[in-house]
Amino acid sequence: MASYPATAPQHILVLGGTTFSLVNFRGPLIRAMQARGHRVTAAAGEPDPPTSTMLADWGVGYEPLRLGRAGLNPLTDFATQVELMGLMRRVRPDVLFGYMIKPVIYGLLAARATRVPHRIAMVTGLGYALMDGPEIKRRFSREVAKVAYRQSLRFADRVIFQNPDDRNYFLENGLVHGPEQTALVAGSGVDLDHYAPAPLPGGPVCFLMIARLLRDKGVAEFAAAARIVKREHPEARFMLVGRFDPNPAAIKPADVEAWVREGIIEYRGTVSDVRPEIAACHVKVLPSYGEGLPRTILEAMAMGRAIVTTDSHGCRETVIEGRNGFLVPPRDADALATAMKRLARDRPFLVAAGAASLELARGRFDANAVNAMILEIVEGR
Secondary structure (H helix, E strand, O other): OOOOOOOOOOEEEEEEEEHHHHHHOOHHHHHHHHHOOOEEEEEEEOOOHHHHHHHHHHOOEEEEOOOOOOOOOOOOOHHHHHHHHHHHHHHOOOEEEEEOHHHHHHHHHHHHHOOOOEEEEEEOOOHHHHOOOOOHHHHHHHHHHHHHHHHHHOOOOEEEEOOHHHHHHHHHOOOOOOHHHEEEOOOOOEOOOOOOOOOOOOOOOEEEEEOOOEHHHOHHHHHHHHHHHHHHOOOOEEEEEOOOOOOOOEOOHHHHHHHHHHOOOEEOOOOOOOHHHHHOOOEEEEOOOOOOOOHHHHHHHHOOOEEEEEOOOOHHHHOOEOOOEEEEOOOOHHHHHHHHHHHHOOHHHHHHHHHHHHHHHHHHOEHHHHHHHHHHHHOOO
16 A cells, blocks of 8 residues: 655645535545645545635635536546546646545546546545446446445545445445545544534424435435324424435426425525534434434534434434434434424423533544544655
């Protein structure tokens, strides 16, 4: 396994799928890299002016890319490959740190071709491409993604996973060389200072879901469960925060509009700061079919909220059953509704579960500790 002096300042290229994610998900890591004396260049698709301005204020070089997130087709993405190779020849990084599927696959191939000395990949979840599903298109995408991962990850010095289920999946399917090539961290962690505890609000019980509006996130199950719960608890509120997405598994705007007209969902759109939304809720809900390790749940835990999520990849890591919330089967709106009705009837448990969430966030998911582990890997220690 490749290694190099941990004390030598390096030029690190952080390659992500979306510009927004560079600050929202990797901002603390980038700042930790800088604090260690490293120079950082960040590159991603979907340019976002506020994010690029913030990166410039930090002294981080920013390179916008034509990097679409929907679909994985080596032929149509050939231009992406060429663009990445040109970028790497121009900025000449010592280290590539790529996360999300396209930056990992195409970034590693480009880094190998341009002789970037050290290459780190972080798998932030199975995503649409590898998620189980019966659709022909999904099965085809899964096989394409496996081939692409298998070919590209052989050029990674280390592959970081955010939960043990995803690591086992990659090992069992031969997508990585073996356990020695892999590392495991607790997701992206959460900034415990930024997401400070907030007292539970008064009023009717409020359930909050924050996610990209995808079927694989369980948005449809959230709406269906809300309909069920409202039959017994008509005063209960169900808030949905998130943006629409070009992913093949996207929820349509018409679906959300119908739920709003029906009176079961309050759609809040996208927000730049989720803390007021979390502070206004009693329970954070994420009925996802699988994640790397869901950051929105960690944020709610740090703010002292009970959690309802699925017994699936990544999600199950955030809940101690019956202590800080409940796990339900994915794709099961009835089970989700049962868990939410239980919480709607038990205000004392909401207080206790919120305290348990905060304790768990502090003990396992502190972003400072997570980023220190990632930096050790990036620095070859």
